[in-house]
Amino acid sequence: MSEAILLGNEAIAYGILGAGASVVTSYPGTPASEILATVMKLAKDEHLDVHVEWSINEKTAFEIAFANSIAGRRSAVSMKQVGLNVASDAVISASYMGIKGGLVLVVADDPGPHSSQTEQDTRMFAMFAKVPVLDPSSPEEAMDMVQQAFDLSEKYKTPVILRPTTRVCHARQGVRLPEIECSHTPPSFEKDPFRWAATPGPRLRLHKELNEKLDKIELDDIAMPRLILEGRGDLAVISSGVAYAYVRDIHAMGLARDISIYKIDMPYPVNKKYLDDILKRHKKVLVLEETEPVIEMQFSSREKVSGRLDKTVPGAGELTPDNVRQILGSFTGMEEF
Structure with missing residues (x-):
């Protein structure tokens, strides 16, 4: 090949x-x-x-x-x-x-x-x-x-x-x-x-x-969010598409080490039961996606979810490595981002 x-x-x-x-x-x-x-x-x-x-x-x-x-x-x-x-x-x-x-x-x-x-x-x-x-x-x-x-x-x-x-x-x-x-x-x-x-x-x-x-x-394997990296803390990021690539790059730079990273290959339909399980395992969850809150809207409860709907992620414009770093810094409260 x-x-x-x-x-x-x-x-x-x-x-x-x-x-x-x-x-x-x-x-x-x-x-x-x-x-x-x-x-x-x-x-x-x-x-x-x-x-x-x-x-x-x-x-x-x-x-x-x-x-x-x-x-x-x-x-x-x-x-x-x-x-x-x-x-x-x-x-x-x-x-x-x-x-x-x-x-x-x-x-x-x-x-x-x-x-x-x-x-x-x-x-x-x-x-x-x-x-x-x-x-x-x-x-x-x-x-x-x-x-x-x-x-x-x-x-x-x-x-x-x-x-x-x-x-x-x-x-x-x-x-x-x-x-x-x-x-x-x-x-x-x-x-x-x-x-x-x-x-x-x-x-x-x-x-x-x-x-x-x-x-x-929704029950197919491809609808399951995948845990890519398990962090040491109780925060999690769920991402798809190019936003996921940015999150991985930031992690490779030595940042976001305490955050668990989940990847979604199929944003719709997502296995909603698994999304609920993620909420049970983490104190707060950040959703990074472009450009509308499609994954975010599929949570049965958004009480612990941050993203576009609560303005943690800007409501317009593409995500970039720089603004993803800023969003992660705000989400975690860590200035070194």
Whole structure:
């Protein structure tokens, strides 16, 4: 297995093809544009039998990928966070209907923002649409999470969102390149008008099925917050995405040694029982996430929880190593941060 230093978006492209996607679509927009451009180059260089398309808009891109998915084949679609607004009707409908072949929706968020009209948080949309969402903290993890997203999608017959942010999309990291092989799964569409062309009556049944799926996903291993480092004190930090990378860097500098560090790979849905268990084990818990309080809102009690809702973490703007240090200093009451 060879290695290369890749842009985060390039790593995601390798992950998509390594997972066997046979249709990959997109509408261009920073910070997501390099994903499809890389897929297109790889498909040409490796002579892959993959349909790769710059679509006329994000809704069309999603619908093409969804059509391939309900024919039983893996598909991926990428866009920036505001492009998800254009595709939202189709995405929410697909959430109700479900899928057959794995369907991964890569939505690149832009906290800041640096190249967008808003810094909206796709994880909030995932809650609204009732779609699982993964939050990578590095290019390598983003590549690995593509495979996890496809597996999760097929296990529960649901679209899955992968949500890298600008600092992941445009970072570079050495990664091990996956083997890329074309999928030879033939398309097979089974006619089921009560699912694929459902009217309002059957949609109620589909909504109930969707809620049952989410209950099962919440109990999956990927929904469990992971204890990465156990501190000597009674304080804890829960983080996801690039915020987790900053917390680890600060810990590596010799700071935050007394704080237990938890990582969440899937901000929605999170195993809520485990969140409650974390509260029982610690005196105070700080949640670091971008840009809305998605994890924070899933605690059954927020009496011991600090984050965006109580203004411990700023309510707008991206997190940086500097302001994460300041937030940790305020949370712990330690000036050396």
